[in-house]
Amino acid sequence: MPNTSVTARLALSLAGLLSLPAASWAAGTPPAAASSVMESSFPVPSTAQLQAGAKVAQTCAACHGLDGNATSAEFPKLAGQHADYIIKQLHDYRIAKGAKKPARVNAIMNGMAAALTDDQIRDVALYYSRQTFKPGVAFADKKDLKLGASIWMAGIPDRAVPACVSCHGPGGAGMPSRYPRIGGQWQGYLEAELQMFRNDRRTNSPEMHDIASRMTDKQIAAVADYAAGLRAPSELPR
Ligand code: HEC
Numbered sequence: 001m002p003n004t005s006v007t008a009r010l011a012l013s014l015a016g017l018l019s020l021p022a023a024s025w026a027a028g029t030p031p032a033a034a035s036s037v038m039e040s041s042f043p044v045p046s047t048a049q050l051q052a053g054a055k056v057a058q059t060c061a062a063c064h065g066l067d068g069n070a071t072s073a074e075f076p077k078l079a080g081q082h083a084d085y086i087i088k089q090l091h092d093y094r095i096a097k098g099a100k101k102p103a104r105v106n107a108i109m110n111g112m113a114a115a116l117t118d119d120q121i122r123d124v125a126l127y128y129s130r131q132t133f134k135p136g137v138a139f140a141d142k143k144d145l146k147l148g149a150s151i152w153m154a155g156i157p158d159r160a161v162p163a164c165v166s167c168h169g170p171g172g173a174g175m176p177s178r179y180p181r182i183g184g185q186w187q188g189y190l191e192a193e194l195q196m197f198r199n200d201r202r203t204n205s206p207e208m209h210d211i212a213s214r215m216t217d218k219q220i221a222a223v224a225d226y227a228a229g230l231r232a233p234s235e236l237p238r
């Protein structure tokens with residue numbers, strides 16, 4: 001979609017102008033200003049940690065790619081994702097003490113995560129977070145993108161859905177240790193996750209459950225498509 005980067009630029013400049021009203025907040029705590037900077041809250045990983053992570057990643061590569069840029073919408077891209085978020089997800093795929101099922105249910109990933117030690121989880125997360133992310137594309141029609149853009153920037157006021165931009169940032173880069181990067185992720189993956197938050201198959205985020213449960217299928221598909229075309233500021237073509 002040739003207009004994608006234009007849309008992203010527009011989103012960026014809009015985000016600069018908008019000061020998001022606290023009243024549109026229905027769920028969760030009001031976020032700090034979303035950061036577009038791709039820093040991690042982790043200290044710089046050691047070479048040994050990155051090497052150990054690369055070794056673990058060999059068992060993930062068939063689906064997520066060795067460089068974390070999964071080539072099919074079934075598999076999320078992990079490249080450039082915040083390490084803390086990857087760590088949280090891998091723990092959520094395991095069964096917590098006293099729980100009957102994992103907070104995030106997926107047959108493949110429940111098995112993969114159960115087989116990893118805590119150190120391996122940290123190392124593979126550090127490794128993937130340092131890989132260069134290859135941005136994605138939006139491929140819906142213009143009308144769909146317009147709806148998606150308005151949900152991203154302004155939420156859905158009459159359903160008390162907050163603006164995605166306020167947590168995930170204008171380019172969708174999220175914020176280390178708080179909000180995952182979703183800009184440039186596969187549309188099909190983002191749509192599937194929003195559906196799972198809504199129908200409680202993914203129960204590891206009360207705030208995203210709240211948000212998704214107030215959205216229609218059409219709104220979910222549209223905002224997922226818009227997000228898939230977003231680029232973090234550092235990834236915009238110059
Ligand atoms: C056979 C394919 C396959 C393999 C191998 C695999 N994964 Fe996954 N992974 C998936 C699928 C499918 C999902 C999406 C599952 C869902 O919807 O919860 C996923 C999701 C994830 C997520 C969540 C991403 C997000 O954006 O929330 C992380 C993190 C992850 N995998 C890490 C790993 C790591 C680390 C390994 C290797 C140790 C690995 N995966 C191996 C298929 C795979």
Ligand code: HEC
Pocket residue numbers: 027028029031076088151152161162163164165166167168178179180181182190191193194204205207208211223224227
């Ligand atoms: C209050 C802050 C907040 C707002 C607003 C918000 N999100 Fe999220 N979102 C989160 C957090 C936190 C997570 C990580 C949840 C977890 O730990 O699994 C997340 C995760 C996600 C994921 C899963 C990402 C992945 O890799 O699996 C998607 C998709 C998503 N959000 C889409 C949206 C959309 C679309 C909107 C706007 C309609 C939105 N979010 C608004 C905080 C927010």
